[in-house]
Amino acid sequence: MSSFDRLIKSTVVAGMLAGTSAFATEFITIGTGGVTGVYYPTGGAICRMMNKVKKDTGIKCTVESTGGSVYNIKTIKAGELDFGIAQSDVVYQAANGTGKFKDAPYKDLRVVMSIHPELLTLAVRKDSGIKAFADLKGKVINIGNPGSGNEATVKMLLENSKTVKLADIKAEQLKAAECPNALKDKKIDGYFYMVGHPTANFKDAANSTDIDLISLKDVPAAQKLVEEKSYYAWGTIPAGMYKGVDHDTVTYGVKAVLVTSSKASEKAVYSMVKSILDNFDKFKKLHPAYKNLTKEDLLKGFDHKLLHPGAVKAFKEAGVLK
Ligand code: GLU
Numbered sequence: 001m002s003s004f005d006r007l008i009k010s011t012v013v014a015g016m017l018a019g020t021s022a023f024a025t026e027f028i029t030i031g032t033g034g035v036t037g038v039y040y041p042t043g044g045a046i047c048r049m050m051n052k053v054k055k056d057t058g059i060k061c062t063v064e065s066t067g068g069s070v071y072n073i074k075t076i077k078a079g080e081l082d083f084g085i086a087q088s089d090v091v092y093q094a095a096n097g098t099g100k101f102k103d104a105p106y107k108d109l110r111v112v113m114s115i116h117p118e119l120l121t122l123a124v125r126k127d128s129g130i131k132a133f134a135d136l137k138g139k140v141i142n143i144g145n146p147g148s149g150n151e152a153t154v155k156m157l158l159e160n161s162k163t164v165k166l167a168d169i170k171a172e173q174l175k176a177a178e179c180p181n182a183l184k185d186k187k188i189d190g191y192f193y194m195v196g197h198p199t200a201n202f203k204d205a206a207n208s209t210d211i212d213l214i215s216l217k218d219v220p221a222a223q224k225l226v227e228e229k230s231y232y233a234w235g236t237i238p239a240g241m242y243k244g245v246d247h248d249t250v251t252y253g254v255k256a257v258l259v260t261s262s263k264a265s266e267k268a269v270y271s272m273v274k275s276i277l278d279n280f281d282k283f284k285k286l287h288p289a290y291k292n293l294t295k296e297d298l299l300k301g302f303d304h305k306l307l308h309p310g311a312v313k314a315f316k317e318a319g320v321l322k
Pocket of ligand 1: 038067068144148196
């Protein structure tokens with residue numbers, strides 16, 4: 001090989017290597033929740049928007065089904081997950097070192113945006129004899145799998161309750177996706193699920209057995225929590241949303257929030273928010289739980305001090321954040 005050939009060859013190789021790194025794909029994963037909830041399709045909807053512009057951004061987004069809010073935040077903290085969806089009450093607790101995070105606040109927790117509202121929903125088998133929260137005493141009730149935000153919220157409710165306490169129920173910890181069958185098979189009498197509506201989970205339950213949804217609006221512990229905690233708000237599951245439930249159900253809930261670490265690249269966070277703001281109407285069509293969402297809603301339910309710089313940039317550019 002002549003020195004000229006060698007020069008050409010090394011230039012080509014160097015060029016190829018440079019080319020590889022310039023166009024190297026950045027892979028990101030979003031931790032979600034159970035497959036019949038709303039987090040999982042939400043992760044899918046976000047990735048779909050991002051992957052549409054993959055050629056320009058070089059970012060490939062994938063989704064993982066997980067145990068939910070607490071798991072997602074802890075796994076991001078451990079550096080094993082890039083993004084995750086979590087309830088706004090759990091995000092608040094993680095940032096401030098309370099509740100499940102009382103050992104230490106997670107200082108590097110950052111918010112990308114909030115998404116749909118979630119409501120703490122109590123579904124029971126119609127023949128369980130449960131007509132109100134007070135009837136839960138002695139019943140087999142699923143409170144959420146370990147690592148779910150669901151479990152954290154239900155425990156907080158029962159800790160604040162003077163009528164029904166955790167020790168008064170037979171608490172189960174199945175995954176939410178297992179609950180419709182467990183309800184039908186009479187392994188449980190009811191289950192709590194903090195989730196957006198409508199969701200495949202309650203459709204499954206309502207289509208396989210006669211269910212009812214129980215309002216929590218008259219429960220003193222729920223009233224106290226909504227009054228005291230800024231991250232809780234009342235909401236209504238309309239009559240007719242699920243088969244056989246022909247009354248409105250009033251209960252309280254949170255916002256689902258997309259979170260990450262301060263170490264996440266500004267480019268990835270910026271591209272994520274931009275891809276959703278640029279295609280907002282298309283994004284909204286991807287799940288019925290986003291029906292009433294506005295761009296301004298994406299900034300509700302969390303302390304703006306937690307916004308990741310990449311998100312600040314995208315929201316400002318779009319004129320949504322002043
Ligand atoms: N809010 C639930 C949790 O963190 C998950 C809901 C869902 O997957 O849509 O436990």
